[in-house]
Amino acid sequence: MAQPSGRTGRTSTTLEEVAHLAGVSRATVSRVVNGSPRVSPDIRVDVQAAIEQLAYVPNRAARSLVTRRSDSIAVVITEPSGRLFSDPFFPRLLRGISSELAARERQLVLLMPDSPADESRTAEYLTAGHVDGALLVSLHADDPLPGRLAAAGIPVVLVGRPPKGTKASYVDVDNRQGAQSAVAHLLAGGRRVVATIAGPKDMAAGTDRVAGYRDALTEAGITLDPSLEAPSDFTQQGGAAAMARLLAARPDIDAVFAASDLMAAGALSTLASAGRRVPQDVAVVGFDDSPVATSTTPQLTSVRQPIEAMGHEVARLLVDAVEAADPVPRRVILATDLVRRASSAGRPSP
Amino acid sequence: MAQPSGRTGRTSTTLEEVAHLAGVSRATVSRVVNGSPRVSPDIRVDVQAAIEQLAYVPNRAARSLVTRRSDSIAVVITEPSGRLFSDPFFPRLLRGISSELAARERQLVLLMPDSPADESRTAEYLTAGHVDGALLVSLHADDPLPGRLAAAGIPVVLVGRPPKGTKASYVDVDNRQGAQSAVAHLLAGGRRVVATIAGPKDMAAGTDRVAGYRDALTEAGITLDPSLEAPSDFTQQGGAAAMARLLAARPDIDAVFAASDLMAAGALSTLASAGRRVPQDVAVVGFDDSPVATSTTPQLTSVRQPIEAMGHEVARLLVDAVEAADPVPRRVILATDLVRRASSAGRPSP
DNA sequence: TTCACGCGTGAGAGCGCTCTCACAGTGGAT
DNA sequence: ATCCACTGTGAGAGCGCTCTCACGCGTGAA
Numbered sequence: 001m002a003q004p005s006g007r008t009g010r011t012s013t014t015l016e017e018v019a020h021l022a023g024v025s026r027a028t029v030s031r032v033v034n035g036s037p038r039v040s041p042d043i044r045v046d047v048q049a050a051i052e053q054l055a056y057v058p059n060r061a062a063r064s065l066v067t068r069r070s071d072s073i074a075v076v077i078t079e080p081s082g083r084l085f086s087d088p089f090f091p092r093l094l095r096g097i098s099s100e101l102a103a104r105e106r107q108l109v110l111l112m113p114d115s116p117a118d119e120s121r122t123a124e125y126l127t128a129g130h131v132d133g134a135l136l137v138s139l140h141a142d143d144p145l146p147g148r149l150a151a152a153g154i155p156v157v158l159v160g161r162p163p164k165g166t167k168a169s170y171v172d173v174d175n176r177q178g179a180q181s182a183v184a185h186l187l188a189g190g191r192r193v194v195a196t197i198a199g200p201k202d203m204a205a206g207t208d209r210v211a212g213y214r215d216a217l218t219e220a221g222i223t224l225d226p227s228l229e230a231p232s233d234f235t236q237q238g239g240a241a242a243m244a245r246l247l248a249a250r251p252d253i254d255a256v257f258a259a260s261d262l263m264a265a266g267a268l269s270t271l272a273s274a275g276r277r278v279p280q281d282v283a284v285v286g287f288d289d290s291p292v293a294t295s296t297t298p299q300l301t302s303v304r305q306p307i308e309a310m311g312h313e314v315a316r317l318l319v320d321a322v323e324a325a326d327p328v329p330r331r332v333i334l335a336t337d338l339v340r341r342a343s344s345a346g347r348p349s350p
Numbered sequence: 351m352a353q354p355s356g357r358t359g360r361t362s363t364t365l366e367e368v369a370h371l372a373g374v375s376r377a378t379v380s381r382v383v384n385g386s387p388r389v390s391p392d393i394r395v396d397v398q399a400a401i402e403q404l405a406y407v408p409n410r411a412a413r414s415l416v417t418r419r420s421d422s423i424a425v426v427i428t429e430p431s432g433r434l435f436s437d438p439f440f441p442r443l444l445r446g447i448s449s450e451l452a453a454r455e456r457q458l459v460l461l462m463p464d465s466p467a468d469e470s471r472t473a474e475y476l477t478a479g480h481v482d483g484a485l486l487v488s489l490h491a492d493d494p495l496p497g498r499l500a501a502a503g504i505p506v507v508l509v510g511r512p513p514k515g516t517k518a519s520y521v522d523v524d525n526r527q528g529a530q531s532a533v534a535h536l537l538a539g540g541r542r543v544v545a546t547i548a549g550p551k552d553m554a555a556g557t558d559r560v561a562g563y564r565d566a567l568t569e570a571g572i573t574l575d576p577s578l579e580a581p582s583d584f585t586q587q588g589g590a591a592a593m594a595r596l597l598a599a600r601p602d603i604d605a606v607f608a609a610s611d612l613m614a615a616g617a618l619s620t621l622a623s624a625g626r627r628v629p630q631d632v633a634v635v636g637f638d639d640s641p642v643a644t645s646t647t648p649q650l651t652s653v654r655q656p657i658e659a660m661g662h663e664v665a666r667l668l669v670d671a672v673e674a675a676d677p678v679p680r681r682v683i684l685a686t687d688l689v690r691r692a693s694s695a696g697r698p699s700p
Numbered sequence: 701t702t703c704a705c706g707c708g709t710g711a712g713a714g715c716g717c718t719c720t721c722a723c724a725g726t727g728g729a730t
Numbered sequence: 731a732t733c734c735a736c737t738g739t740g741a742g743a744g745c746g747c748t749c750t751c752a753c754g755c756g757t758g759a760a
Contacts, residue, residue, distance in 0.1 A: 012479055014716055025740045030718060040738060057478040061420065062716035064411035065745045075460075091440050098462040102471065107480075110425075110460045112448040121452065128407040129362055130457075236645050265645065295586050295615065364746055375710045380748060388708060412746035415715045 013054040022050035033058060072107035073318060074131040076122060076145070079138040087262075088290055089307060090137070093159065096311020097135060104319050106132075119145075127152040132322045135159065135314055141202055155321040157314050161204040161331075169321065171314040171332045175205050178303040178336030179212025180219075182285045183257050185301070185338055187220050189346030191255035191283055195228040197242040197267060199259040206231075209259040209287060228253070232263055239266025247274055254282055255344070261286035261293045264300050268343070283344040289337075298342035306334050363404040372400035383408060422457035423668060424481040426472060426495070429488040437612075438640055439657060440487070443509065446661020447485060454669050456482075469495075477502040482672045485509065485664055491552055505671040507664050511554040511681075519671065521664040521682045525555050528653040528686030529562025530569075532635045533607050535651070535688055537570050539696030541605035541633055545578040547592040547617060549609040556581075559609040559637060578603070582613055589616025597624055604632055605694075611636035611643045614650050618693070633694040639687075648692035656684050 019029045024043060031039050032047040039047075050056075064070050075097055077090060094110075101108045109131055113119040123145055126134050133155035136145060141163040149156045150168070158170035186194050196213045199206030214224055227249045230242035239258055243266065246253060258264035264286030268278060276282045278298055286293055289304035313332050321327045369379045374393060381389050382397040389397075400406075414420050425447055427440065444460075451458045459481055463469040473495055476484050483505035486495060491513040499506045500518070508520035536544050546563045549556030564574055577599045580592035589608055593616065596603060608614035614636030618628060626632045628648055636643055639654035663682050671677045 015718095016716075026717080027719080027740060027742095028738085031739090034718085038738060043738085057474075059415070059716050060480055061411045061414035062745090063718075065409070065415055065716080065747085066718045068745080070411065072457075072459075094460065095462050095464060098460060099464055099468070102461075102463075102468065107422075108460045109422075110444065110448060110458045111452075112445050113452075114445060114449055118449070118452065124407075130410055269647070297619070365748095366746075376747080377710060377712095377749080378708085381709090384748085390708060393708085409746050412715090413748075415717085415746080416748045418715080 012059070013056045014059070015056075018047065018050045018054055018056045021054060022047045069132050069322075070107075070130060071105065072109050072131045073101055073315070073322075074109045074111055074126055074134040075137065076111045076113070076126070076134055077137045078113055078119065078140065078143065078145070087288070089288075092307040093137065093311045096308035097315045098311070099308075100312040100315035101319070104315070106315075106319060123148050126154055129154075133157070133318045135318055139163075155318060155327055157318040157321065159310060159314050161208075163202055163204055167329050169317050169329045169331060171310050171317065171334065172204070173305045173310065173334045173336050175208035175336075176212040176215065178287065178305070178338075179209040179257065179259070180215045181212075181336070181338050182287065182301075182303050183213050183216035184219070185340070186255040186257065186283055186285060186344060187216065187222075189255075189283060189344060192222075193228070193250065193253050194222075194255040194257060195230065195246045195250065195253045197239055197246070197256060197258040197263045198229055198231045199234050199263075201231060206234075206259065213257055232259075234260045234263060236262045236266040239263025240270045241266070243267035243270035244274075247271075247276075255284070256282060257285050257287075259287050261288045261290045261300055261302055264302070264343075265292050265296050268296050268300075278343055279345045283346075285338075285344050289339050293339070293341065296343070301341045301344035302339050304337040304339050306336070309334055362409070363406045364409070365406075368397065368400045368404055368406045371404060372397045419482050419672075420457075420480060421455065422459050422481045423451055423665070423672075424459045424461055424476055424484040425487065426461045426463070426476070426484055427487045428463055428469065428490065428493065428495070437638070439638075442657040443487065443661045446658035447665045448661070449658075450662040450665035451669070454665070456665075456669060473498050476504055479504075483507070483668045485668055489513075505668060505677055507668040507671065509660060509664050511558075513552055513554055517679050519667050519679045519681060521660050521667065521684070522554070523655045523660065523684045523686055525558035525686075526562040526565065528637065528655070528688075529559040529607065529609070530565045531562075531686070531688050532637070532651075532653050533563050533566035534569070535690070536605040536607065536633055536635060536694060537566065537572075539605075539633060539694060541697075542572075543578070543600065543603050544572075544605040544607060545580065545596045545600065545603045547589055547596070547606060547608040547613045548579060548581045549584050549613075551581060556584075556609060563607055575600075582609075584610045584613060586612045586616040589613025590620045591616070593617035593620035594624075597621075597626075605634070606632060607635050607637075609637050611638045611640045611650055611652055614652070614693075615642050615646050618646050618650075628693055629695045630697070633696075635688075635694050639689050643689070643691065646693070651691045651694035652689050654687040654689050656686070659684055 015026050015029050019026045024047060028039060029047050032044050098108050111122050113122045126149060134149060135157055137159045139158060139162050146156055146166060146168055156168050158168050161170055161172045183194055196210060198210045201207060217224055230246050232238040232242040239262060256267055258267055264284050267284055271278055271282055278284055286300045286302040289302040293300040293302045317330060365376045365379050369376045374397060378389060378393060379397050382394050448458050461472050463472045476499060484499060485507055487509045489508060489512050496506055496516060496518055506518050508518050511520055511522045533544055546560060548560045551557060567574055580596050582588035582592040589612060606617055608617055614634050617634055621628055621632055628634055636650045636652040639652040643650040643652045667680060
């Protein structure tokens with residue numbers, strides 16, 4: 001930055017030039033560009049013609065300088081790289097966010113801090129007012145970021161319900177309902193001893209899915225049994241190990257609801273080693289409907305999450321919050337969808 | 351945009367205020383901020399103290415307005431969503447890019463056009479001068495974007511060698527050498543009838559990996575045999591089908607090099623159905639070292655690509671190109687690394 | 701002592717835009 | 731005819747910064 005660029009910049013057209021060509025003042029061109037109603041139709045047409053002819057594009061920097069808005073939104077992904085690299089969640093979410101922001105003419109500024117030093121730099125960047133708001137993607141339970149941003153008055157929307165209660169807006173899928181429908185589906189298929197491989201207890205997605213599992217059993221009048229609930233960590237290895245524990249404790253299991261497809265895939269391999277046939281002996285349902293679900297044998301029934309829709313929703317919420325004078329926190333919960341595949345085919349009625 | 355925001359902005363400190371506190375002029379503070387050597391040490395200290403005290407952060411918009419640089423770099427991902435959602439390539443690449451750009455104090459503006467209309471909007475955005483340069487991630491063979499950007503004088507760096515020859519800078523992994531080392535490893539393990547499941551012919555990664563496969567055989571004095579080369583499409587299903595074709599044509603195959611882990615995983619399932627043991631009867635090597643490689647049975651030997659390094663390199667190249675007066679195209683080829691796992695364990699010597 | 705030179709510093713213009721305010725023109729009510 | 735309200739337009743200030751240019755001061759050579 002010490003050196004000015006040697007590049008002889010492509011100088012773009014300015015408002016001034018458009019105004020000159022159209023025979024009006026800068027102010028009028030500005031009004032046309034920004035869609036003000038206070039412009040007579042004929043002048044508007046002239047100005048638009050001039051804009052077209054000169055291929056005029058407003059200079060964001062100049063505009064930002066006076067409006068004190070950057071029209072950019074930060075997306076902060078703080079993920080220690082495990083899930084980031086194995087789960088298609090992030091690309092899909094980014095696509096949803098990107099498409100919404102593009103439609104709203106906002107820039108998407110991506111931040112992926114990958115060290116504690118980086119994270120504090122991220123916080124400084126965000127609070128410096130370079131962006132109008134921030135989308136926080138995978139928050140640690142103890143992340144100080146939401147607090148710092150709130151203190152700095154930066155609008156924030158979270159993706160996924162944060163583990164601790166928070167005042168911030170967030171968008172999440174209906175994990176509980178999704179899990180409930182998965183287990184209800186197993187019960188409807190004639191299964192009676194339904195276990196679950198759960199996610200970590202310190203993640204909302206973990207606890208909510210267990211709650212949904214219990215809901216379904218309770219609704220069906222089945223007494224809950226702690227020996228049928230094996231906590232795990234959302235990974236394939238973890239799922240395999242949890243399945244082994246479940247089989248050891250309860251050999252009579254005839255169905256498993258895993259809180260992620262990766263864990264379900266792990267469970268499948270353990271079941272295969274144990275000589276249990278899927279779905280004849282044990283039915284399996286996963287969660288996420290990730291690509292893994294169609295590459296296992298048999299293919300996995302799974303709870304599909306509307307990830308792109310989440311992206312859209314979260315971006316919409318944030319842009320609205322930036323524009324609104326009253327940033328009332330909102331939460332949006334999106335419904336899930338059970339995708340039926342071979343792993344949970346119902347038993348032939350006896 | 352018609353309405354000014356109702357938000358009562360957190361007004362940040364300005365150069366002016368820092369200058370006042372330090373008892374110097376704006377120009378001097380600016381010099382300190384931008385690291386000019388033409389400032390006496392004692393004054394520099396005073397100014398830095400004032401900056402610290404007021405928590406001064408330069409206003410990007412004001413700076414951009416005069417420097418005519420945005421200090422932001424666009425990353426354009428044009429991927430029809432197949433690979434985007436199944437391959438961890440993109441998150442890893444983004445992380446590499448992000449970390450390099452953060453270190454260089456550049457903003458990463460992410461663009462993911464997902465419709466033709468979107469793509470033309472993207473082109474307009476990029477040529478409007480809102481960013482200093484663009485990183486193009488997964489280019490179609492016939493994508494007009496590089497041409498349009500070149501015409502507009504926007505610096506561009508490509509990730510991966512483009513199918514058609516191009517004058518643009520790019521960074522790629524050494525696909526040919528990677529494939530060569532994989533096949534050499536199979537030969538060193540005592541394999542003699544080595545087949546390959548290749549990628550599409552219209553992708554550089556596809557043809558380069560076949561070339562590497564042939565290199566290794568030729569070096570070992572083995573005559574090439576077209577019946578051992580099965581083109582496919584980088585997907586698991588495609589890999590499974592290609593493996594079936596290979597087995598039908600050449601039942602004597604004792605090793606397979608697949609140009610992607612997904613295809614290798616498909617090959618494994620076909621081999622299992624055909625009753626061939628891996629690695630005893632047939633050794634298998636994949637490419638990418640993706641998470642799939644460790645979730646198959648047996649785990650896959652695979653060629654690891656330095657994806658984060660690619661991200662770093664590509665970002666470095668672009669920032670350098672933006673700063674340099676003479677944008678001489680450069681190409682950087684990164685070495686790969688063979689990760690040995692069970693799927694290619696050598697035969698016990700006879 | 702005088703002059704030239706270089707170095708550190710300040711004054712001020714200006715980047716392209718928005719937005720307030722003033723003003724001219726129009727038309728309806730008095 | 732007079733006044734008022736209202737609408738459309740233009741003039742101009744100013745957002746926060748960089749950068750050129752001029753200036754004053756100290757230093758070394760003449």
